[in-house]
Amino acid sequence: MAEKLKGPCPYSTANWLSRFIYWWIFPLFRYGFRHPLTQDILYDVLPEDQSHLLGDRMEKSWNDHVKKCEKKGKKPSLYWAVIAEFKWEWGINGIFLVVSVPRDQMRIEWDAFMKPEVSIILPQGTKGIFSVLIITLLHK
Structure with missing residues (x-):
C-alpha cells in the first residue's frame, strides 16, 4: 500500500467530483489511519505548490504592494500582500469548503x-x- 502513495499527487489527475469530495486523498487517509505517516510515504508536491514558485509569487506580490503603498503614503502590510496574491485560490477553495460541509x-x-x-x-x-x-x- 505504501508504494501506491509514492509518486505524483493524484490531485492533478482527479476529476472535479473527486476533488470536490476529497476522494483523491482517501488512500492516504486509510494508510495513515493504520500506520504512522512519514515523509518518504507521502505523495510528491504538486509543481504549482513547490516552495520556490510560491516564494517567487509572494516576492513579486510584496514588491508590488510596497510600491502601491509608497504611492499612497501608507505602511505596507504582509497580510494584504498575501491576500492580493492568493485571493482567488483561497476564495474558490473556501466556497467549495462551505458548500461541501x-x-x-x-x-x-x-x-x-x-x-x-x-x-x-x-x-x-x-x-x-x-x-x-x-x-x-x-x-x-
Missing part, C-alpha cells in the same frame, strides 16, 4: 465550540442577533 456537521461544530463561547459572552436568558442568526440557519 454538511449542515449537520456545522451543527455539531456549533454545539461543541461556539455554543459555550456565546453563553459566556451573552447573559443568561438573552440571545444576541448573532446567536439567533446562527441558530436559525442551523435549525432543521
Whole structure:
C-alpha cells in the first residue's frame, strides 16, 4: 500500500467530483489511519505548490504592494500582500469548503465550540442577533 502513495499527487489527475469530495486523498487517509505517516510515504508536491514558485509569487506580490503603498503614503502590510496574491485560490477553495460541509456537521461544530463561547459572552436568558442568526440557519 505504501508504494501506491509514492509518486505524483493524484490531485492533478482527479476529476472535479473527486476533488470536490476529497476522494483523491482517501488512500492516504486509510494508510495513515493504520500506520504512522512519514515523509518518504507521502505523495510528491504538486509543481504549482513547490516552495520556490510560491516564494517567487509572494516576492513579486510584496514588491508590488510596497510600491502601491509608497504611492499612497501608507505602511505596507504582509497580510494584504498575501491576500492580493492568493485571493482567488483561497476564495474558490473556501466556497467549495462551505458548500461541501454538511449542515449537520456545522451543527455539531456549533454545539461543541461556539455554543459555550456565546453563553459566556451573552447573559443568561438573552440571545444576541448573532446567536439567533446562527441558530436559525442551523435549525432543521
